[in-house]
Amino acid sequence: QVQLVQSGPEVKKPGASVRVSCKASGFTFTNHGFNWVRQAPGAGLEWMAWISGYNGLTNYAQKFKDRVTVTTDTSTNTAYLDLRNLSSDDTAIYYCARGGWAVVGDASDAWGPGTLVTVSS
Amino acid sequence: YALTQPPSVSMAPGQTAKIACGGDNIGSKSVHWYQQKPGQAPVLVVYDDSARPSGIPERFSGSNSGITATLAITKVEAGDEADYYCQVWDTTSGHIVIFGGGTKLTVL
Secondary structure (H helix, E strand, O other): OOEEEEOOOEEEOOOOOEEEEEEEEOOOHHHOEEEEEEEOOOOOOEEEEEEEOOOOOEEEOHHHOOOEEEEEEOOOOEEEEEEOOOOHHHOEEEEEEEEOOOOOOOOOOEEOOOEEEEEOO | OOOEOOOEEEEOOOOOEEEEEEOOOHHHOOEEEEEEOOOOOOEEEEEOOOEOOOOOOOOEEEEEEOOEEEEEEOOOOHHHOEEEEEEEEEOOOOOEEEEOOOEEEEEO
């Protein structure tokens, strides 16, 4: 069955960086892309970035372009989100979600359980 | 590009709930809809305006025309109470994904 297993919760200090991983199983990794979406406490969904599992093509929300890098490791079927220079505003649940391999616009038909990142001094 | 959803919709069990998602010429874009229950990850309920993923009941349907896309849920049940988000792919601002603000469906 399709599974996206995300790394565990993180607590970081302001100015630090965090890496969230998303290990995929139950489907062909390179046939899909991966969206990263976050949700601050009590807030809605916010799209951050997409990466193709096929060719590594990426798209970023303008808001995150300078602080976020998304990558994949096709040898381990894992997608990664790196977020730098954290502030308290980055406290949120971070989701990876399976999307299309070619374009960012395909629907996300499978989601990971989310990773809580807390930024606090 | 922005998507506008009503913050809340309330409906009695058995009725039809309609959740709107407004955007400039949204009818020219593909709209996806997600359901999110408290403490859970979102679940795709409608994609490409009106298609249903396997496992999603026929009670969920979508339409999209002009400046409004709509998610309709017929015969609303208590288990449908959740937040619902619409999503589009915006190519005018550099191939990005936009979510609506979300609508809380309350089943009375």
